[in-house]
Amino acid sequence: MRVIGISGMYNSIDFKRRRLPGLDPRHYRIVQGLDSAAALVTDDGVVAAAAEERFTGEKTTGAFPVRAIEFCLRQAGLDMADVDHVAHGFDYRHSEVDEVGDYTRDRFHEVHSPEVARAQLASRWPDVDWSTRFVPVSHHMAHAASTYHLSGFDEALILVADGMGETESLTVAVGRGRDMEPVHKVSALHSLGALYGAATLHLGFEYAMDEYKVMGLAPYGDRERHAEQLGELVRLGAKGTYTIPLLGENRGWREQETQAGALRELTRVFGPPRAPGEPLEQRHMDMAAAVQTALELTLTHVLRHFAEETGLRRLCLAGGVALNCTANGLISRSSLFDDVFVQPAAGDDGSALGAALHVHQQRARADVRGRMTMPYWGPEYGADEIATLLVGTDGCSARRYEEAPQLVGDVARLLADGDVVAWFQGRMEFGPRALGNRSILADPRDPGMRDRLNTLVKQREDFRPFAPVAREEDVHRFFDVADGSPARYAHMLFVVRTKEEYRTALPAVTHVDGTARIQIVRRADNERLWELIGAFGELTGIPVLLNTSFNLRGQPVICDPAEALRTYLRSRLDHLVLGDNLVARVTTPARQAEGR
Known part of the structure; x- marks a missing residue:
């Protein structure tokens, strides 16, 4: 079928x-x-x-x-x-x-x-x-x-949380075999996704787009400052229930369409909203911390009850709320479940x-269930198509490598020397995370790399963190990752702690709270990226790379080689790898004057 x-x-x-x-x-x-x-x-x-x-x-x-x-x-x-x-x-x-x-x-x-x-x-x-x-x-x-x-689980607890479905905003279900049975639903009137979205608006960001910025901002805030106000955001009830009174302040359908009532209540509790582009103040960071805390408390409250009620020790997460890597990390580190799976396009x-x-x-009669590996399900482009694109392109030169190890070695040396490389390989990832085929890669040891990427390359807010990518063989050396569960971290959806002795060695990928949104790579899943990390490690002693999505501000992740080349030429990226080709700009007097 x-x-x-x-x-x-x-x-x-x-x-x-x-x-x-x-x-x-x-x-x-x-x-x-x-x-x-x-x-x-x-x-x-x-x-x-x-x-x-x-x-x-x-x-x-x-x-x-x-x-x-x-x-x-x-x-x-x-x-x-x-x-x-x-x-x-x-x-x-x-x-x-x-x-x-x-x-x-x-x-x-x-x-x-x-x-x-x-x-x-x-x-x-x-x-x-x-x-x-x-x-x-x-x-x-x-x-x-x-x-x-x-997920590959024969049975599991399933939690879906988002802004809303048709009428609900959270669903708890039990999966057994090929069947799934909902056991609990929360109305859209008490939506965790809508609460987080309203906070995103109040903080001057875009609803249904920038919630991850609030998540990234939260570690800069004081979680204790608004402890007494958490009950005004979410009220926890018996048997895993909760209500969100703040959303009830939307009076009528017009206010629901703008979250006007919720925004009034957020102003009462946290002070005036931040206009887009205004400087971030400590009070904004404290509010982000409070909303993140409310989300985490509510999710663990729900999951604790239904884990006990069902006895299930495996958990599957989906919905927009499941893209909150900090909450996922907290759930993963808890003792509630033996294994947690988040589908990468949550x-x-x-x-x-x-x-x-x-x-x-x-x-269908066929059963397609099983543990997925990497979501490389998008388009890919052949060597001839890339070669045709590169012929005669103004502003750059390209070297095609016949042997992959030589390409990997040269790129590793560029990265070790501090260059930033756009990395375009194979089939495009499905979901919001760049998982090694449409990535920008850099040296995680450079304490100035995060600011350089945020300001000059990605053109985004300076508080936002970047993720590390490490090989399965090396990850336990640098990060607190649960034993026996590397597949859990393959899709960059869980925050873990960078080991204290390596936080100063990995400043570009360790957030202000000592955490990192790790991606683990197995050789079988992405051999070329695995080899590149290893080659970088041989040069530097640190087999870890910074990995972020290949796109610029306001742009989706790159899909095709033509867009990759156009984006590279208008960016401040140092090099572009298109398949087997290493692309560099041709320096002209005008570019030298621009510092490019």
């Missing part, structure tokens, strides 16, 4: 702009249906998956994922007629729509209704009978499938994958 999964609701922002003109531009992101993507699952497993943003260049786009769908079909050599089902990671029902007010009713018919996605498919592939091939999947069930079916792009997995598991 062949199933394509899709995510996103293509006109959610456009609808809101038409019906609510004149809002703060950041408020238009308080919608569902961003992060559109497509994934293809067959009886052989996951064949292809990619976010639409990688093809359009519009970060977090909710555009109908036609390019991502077309990529999945090309990757498998299929036509749409060859696909058994297209599954969508939302299943809004008309009976669930609050008919009070034209706005909610019209939004259902123009944005949320399954008929909207079905019509988009029919307009592009009119010869397919979409009355039977299109399958809506409830949002949280899609998220749950995306993590449980790829946000809404991953619901496309989950929708496909869910329908396949329900309707």
Whole structure:
């Protein structure tokens, strides 16, 4: 059986702009249906998956994922007629729509209704009978499938937490064999994702995009300063329940569309909001710390109860909240579970994958469950295509290597000398993390490297940390990683502690609180990156590299070699590796004057 999964609701922002003109531009992101993507699952497993943003260049786009769908079909050599089902990671029902007010009713018919996605498919592939091939999947069930079916667990507790699904914001389920059964749900009126999003807005960042900035800012804050106010953010109840009174301050649907009431309450508790671009003050850091603490306390409260109630010792996480690596690290270090798995595309792009997995598991005889390795499910580009691109390109020179060890050795020396290298290899990763195929790599020993990358290369806030990547054989030397669980850390989704004796040796990848968002590489998963780390270690004595995504400010992670080359030439990156080619700029008097 062949199933394509899709995510996103293509006109959610456009609808809101038409019906609510004149809002703060950041408020238009308080919608569902961003992060559109497509994934293809067959009886052989996951064949292809990619976010639409990688093809359009519009970060977090909710555009109908036609390019991502077309990529999945090309990757498998299929036509749409060859696909058994297209599954969508939302299943809004008309009976669930609050008919009070034209706005909610019209939004259902123009944005949320399954008929909207079905019509988009029919307009592009009119010869397919979409009355039977299109399958809506409830949002949280899609998220749950995306993590449980790829975890390799025969049974597990599953927790999905995000802004909201159709009506819920948190779901606890039990997975056994091929089946998943929800056992607890929390209404969207008490959404941890919405709470964190409102705090993101209050701190001057973008809703449904910049929550990870709040997570990165939190370690600079004092967690004790607002200890007495935590109850105003979240109130914990019996049997793993909780409420979020702050969200109840949104009076009516208009305030819900802007989080106006919640923002008023945040102002009362934490002081005036920060305008975008204003300097960060200690009070902003303390607020970030308080919100992060509230999130962690609530998640552990829920998980402790349901771990005890079910007796399950393995945990699967998904939903946007599962991208909070600090909370994941806390859960991983707790004694609640023996193993924790987070599907790397835990946000809404991953619901496309989950929708496909869910329908396949329900309707196919083949069982595709098993522990996933690396999500290298995106496009790849051949040596001839890259060579053609490089011929005659102005502003750079390229050397093609016949032997991979020589390329690896030369790049390792460049990194050891302090150069920053964009690294483009193989198939693109699925999910928000660069996992060694669309990466920027640098020397983690340089205490000035983080500021250099943040200011000159990535052009982003100076408080944001970078991640280390280390080989499976070496990681225990530098980081506090649980024994026997390297696969848990392969996808850069858990914060661990850098060992105290190496914090000064790894300043560019150790955060202010002594932690690091580690990625562990096995040779079998990415041999060339594994060899590069080893070669760097032979030169420096530290087999660890700084790894961040290959993109600039406001740009999605790079997809194709042409965009990689354009991005390199307009950046301050020192070198670009495209497959077997090492690319460098041709220095001109003008570039020398610019210091490039």
